[in-house]
Amino acid sequence: MNHEIYMRRCLQLAEHGLGNVAPNPLVACVITHNDRVIGEGFHREFGKAHAEVNAIESVKDDSLLSESRLYVNLEPCSHHGKTPPCADLILSKNIPEVVIGQMDPNPDVAGKGIKKLESAGVKVIQGILEEESKFLNRRFNIFHLKDRPYIILKWAESSDGYIDVDRATETREINWISHPDTQKLSHQWRSQEMAILAGSRTINLDNPSLTTRAYPGKNPIRIVLERINEIRPDSIVLQDEHPTLIFNPLKSDKEGEKEWIQTPTESSLPFVLKELRRRNIQSVIVEGGSSIHAAFIQADLWDEARIVKSKQRLGSGLPAAPLKANFSETFEYGEDLIQIAFNA
Numbered sequence: 117m118n119h120e121i122y123m124r125r126c127l128q129l130a131e132h133g134l135g136n137v138a139p140n141p142l143v144a145c146v147i148t149h150n151d152r153v154i155g156e157g158f159h160r161e162f163g164k165a166h167a168e169v170n171a172i173e174s175v176k177d178d179s180l181l182s183e184s185r186l187y188v189n190l191e192p193c194s195h196h197g198k199t200p201p202c203a204d205l206i207l208s209k210n211i212p213e214v215v216i217g218q219m220d221p222n223p224d225v226a227g228k229g230i231k232k233l234e235s236a237g238v239k240v241i242q243g244i245l246e247e248e249s250k251f252l253n254r255r256f257n258i259f260h261l262k263d264r265p266y267i268i269l270k271w272a273e274s275s276d277g278y279i280d281v282d283r284a285t286e287t288r289e290i291n292w293i294s295h296p297d298t299q300k301l302s303h304q305w306r307s308q309e310m311a312i313l314a315g316s317r318t319i320n321l322d323n324p325s326l327t328t329r330a331y332p333g334k335n336p337i338r339i340v341l342e343r344i345n346e347i348r349p350d351s352i353v354l355q356d357e358h359p360t361l362i363f364n365p366l367k368s369d370k371e372g373e374k375e376w377i378q379t380p381t382e383s384s385l386p387f388v389l390k391e392l393r394r395r396n397i398q399s400v401i402v403e404g405g406s407s408i409h410a411a412f413i414q415a416d417l418w419d420e421a422r423i424v425k426s427k428q429r430l431g432s433g434l435p436a437a438p439l440k441a442n443f444s445e446t447f448e449y450g451e452d453l454i455q456i457a458f459n460a
Contacts, residue, residue: 119187119215121147122153123245126137126189126217127252129158129167135308136161139398141220141256145171146187147211147297149180168192168202170211182210189217189249194229203229204207210399213239217249221260226241255309255399259423264389266308266399268419269409271436272424272452279406283321290322293426300330305422306332309399311361311392315408316342325352326403337361337397341388341408363388385415409437418459425453 129144137143137159144158145167157170165173168188175181192202192214206214214233219242234240235345250257255266272294280291294302306312307328309334314326319340335358340347342364347353348459353360359373363384368419369376379387392400402412412418421439439455448454 118151119241119244122148122187123189123215123217123249125153125156126187128134129156130189130252133159133161138162138255138310139259139396141190141253143167143188143190146173147171147181147184148187149184154180154184163198166193166202167201168205169199172205178209180416182212184211185213185215186211187215187244189245190253191216191218191220191225191227192229192233193220193225194232195224197224201232203228203232206233207236211238211423213241215241215244216243217244218246218253221257223260256268260394263393264417265311265392265397266419267389267410267412268305268399268401269412269418269421269437269439270305270401270403270423271406271409272298272302273436274426274427274428274433275431276429276431277436278430279404279436280321280434281430282433284374288321288323290324293428293430294424295426295451298424298452298454301449301454302424303328303331306336306401307331309336309401310397311337311339311400313339313341313400313402313408314404316340317348317407318404319351319353320346320348323348323352324403325356327358336401339363339388339392339400363391385411385417389417406434406437407439409439413437413439416459420459421455421457423457424449425454425455427451 125146126144131143133142140162146153147155155171155175157167157174159167192206194201194203199207230240260267271279274293312326326338338353338358338360340353340362342362357373362376364376364377365379368378369377443455443457445456
């Protein structure tokens with residue numbers, strides 16, 4: 117049996133849905149007959165057909181399905197959501213064997229799809245490339261297992277560990293540390309997450325748009341943590357038309373695509389994350405500033421860190437947040453160095 121070969125193909129295909137399917141998981145499906153691929157597909161867009169549907173529809177000779185094996189990196193759903201249950205579709209096509217990467221952590225599924233298939237006589241094989249499957253859907257898994265969004269800390273720092281020069285709040289411009297090529301990568305990262313978060317000091321100092329303007333991808337929902345009515349009214353995040361959530365201690369209000377959400381205290385990360393979870397926001401990339409990063413680190417509310425190390429040296433300025441972590445991946449990207457860490 118070449119289970120791992122076909123499951124690896126599932127993982128490869130599933131990744132194409134990143135940035136388009138959330139809060140659904142990344143899923144792909146491969147169908148084989150006599151150890152030959154006869155169909156494959158992946159979940160392309162939230163609300164549209166699931167991977168199993170696309171794979172089954174791609175099979176040219178429908179009669180082969182009753183003698184085929186179906187591979188999928190996540191347990192087939194068994195409940196009605198925006199689309200019918202995939203487990204029912206598999207049964208209706210009389211597919212005799214299903215190979216699964218990981219069980220679905222969503223309580224609405226959580227083994228029910230497997231049970232439905234096995235009860236109908238389908239042979240189910242589980243745990244093929246399970247760790248790889250869990251890693252691919254780490255956002256989805258954290259969302260359901262920890263009941264909060266998957267949190268990515270991201271910042272760029274100089275070779276001597278500073279994220280910005282010393283400057284007054286009246287100065288409104290971004291002090292670029294990373295190389296322009298890396299900035300494009302950063303915008304690609306933004307397109308892959310559902311939301312992006314920054315503090316009001318970063319908004320006032322940099323006046324960022326927090327969009328994917330340098331990469332052709334979907335803009336994330338913007339989240340701003342504000343203290344007391346301190347965001348300058350001419351800030352881009354207040355002036356443009358992109359959806360923005362502003363957590364603040366004073367008011368709850370809504371004006372067009374801007375929504376103010378009152379928090380119980382000035383720094384209430386659990387409240388913020390609970391509200392984002394309620395809104396089905398599966399992942400957040402936290403871009404600054406240093407005090408916001410430090411707050412997430414201190415509260416142990418982070419899952420991944422992406423640090424861009426520039427060759428330039430600042431000599432003094434605002435230090436990067438202290439992060440004690442083992443970097444699992446380090447690679448050069450243009451003129452910068454990218455370091456990736458996971459919070460085990």
